[in-house]
Amino acid sequence: MKPEDTLLCCRTDACWLAHALDRIRDVGYALVTGAVPQDMLIETGNRLRIVHQRILADIGEDRLSRAGELGVLRLMMKYDRFFMRYLEIPEILAVVDATVSPTAVLHLQNGFILPSLPSGSTPEVFQNNFHMDFRRLLNGYLASINVFIAVSEFTVANGSTLVVPGSQQKTETPNRDYLTRNAVPLTCPPGTMIVFDSTLWHASGRNASGSDRLAINHQFTRSWIKPQIDHVRALGDGMLHSLPERSRQLLGWYTRVVTSLEEYYQPPDKRFYRAGQG
Ligand SMILES: O=C(O)CCC(=O)C(=O)O
Incomplete structure (x- = not known):
């Protein structure tokens, strides 16, 4: 499959959602161009860099480099509430x-400032090894979906995300050779939303373009699955x-776990874990 075949449609097309859902079911992913407005993308780029500095100051270079990640920014909303806007x-x-x-x-919501490194010198990390973001297979039941935003243009040179079409919801782990041979780079303009079934095998490409590649990954799950970070506790009730x-x-406000009978015996509209959460 040629990379351009992976382009789905623009969000201004009346049937973008129906097409995207078909593609996600059939090949595991879909691309929707124009999902994030240009001014928001520019602001996102600037704020990703500021948040990066804030996280560095808070956690320290040492601990971050020991985590074996390349330019991953976690819990950005705590460092800049601008990133909450993506939830709207x-x-x-x-x-x-x-x-x-x-x-x-x-x-989770993770930002990426994928650095450009000389060809052949990118370390092997979790991101650039093929993986699934959700590793439980539930008989075809879709429990988790990723919405990955290309903030920069995604090109082969700057490490556009690699996906293996049709590898979602497979009970057997495909071998590494198969994944490498069948992977396609998702090249797309800035502002594209790459939506994929979280059981799709994918990896970050390698960036040797001379510039950082910027992106934001969102993963959403059914409400009974624990999030990677407890956002309610991390951000606080006030926020x-x-x-x-x-x-x-x-x-996660309506799926909080109670810690006392006081919290448990609340009227329905004040319950920590509300009825009907799926
Ligand atoms: O940065 C990318 O293109 C992919 C990142 C990724 O696969 C991940 O963080 O799970």
Whole structure:
């Protein structure tokens, strides 16, 4: 398959969502161009770099490099509430509603400043080894979906994400040779939303372009699955109360686990774990 065959359609097409859902079912992923407006992309690029500095100051170079990651920025919303805005993008919400349901929660939001390194010198890390982001296979039941935003243009030279079409929901682990031979680079313009079934085998490409490659990955799951980070505790009640209702729900406000009978015996509208969360 040629990389351009992977381009799906623009979000201004009336049937972008239906097409995306077909592609996700058939090959595991879909690309939707124009999902994030240009001004938001520019601001995202600037803020990714500021957040990077804040995380470095907070956690330290040492601990970050020991984690064996390349330019991964976790829990960005704590360092800059601008990143909450991604939880209000209608196209992202439409994908979540149509796949993991309107009661789904955010599992993670990771920024990427994938550095450019001389060819052959990129270390082997988790990101650039083929993997699934959700490793439980539940008889075809879609439990987790990724919405990956290309903030930079994605090119082969700057390490566009590699995916293996049709490798989603497979109970047997494909061998490394198969994955390497069948992977396609997802080249696309900035602002494209790459949506994929989280059981799809994928990896980051290698960046030797001379410039950083910027992106943001979101993973949303059914609400009964534990998120990678407990966003409610990490961000605090005050922050959550200041957000729109839907963002609060996506961050796990209605699926909090109680810690006392006081919290347990609350009227239905005040319950920590509300009824009907899927
Ligand atoms: O950066 C990329 O292109 C992919 C990253 C990735 O696979 C991951 O973080 O799980």
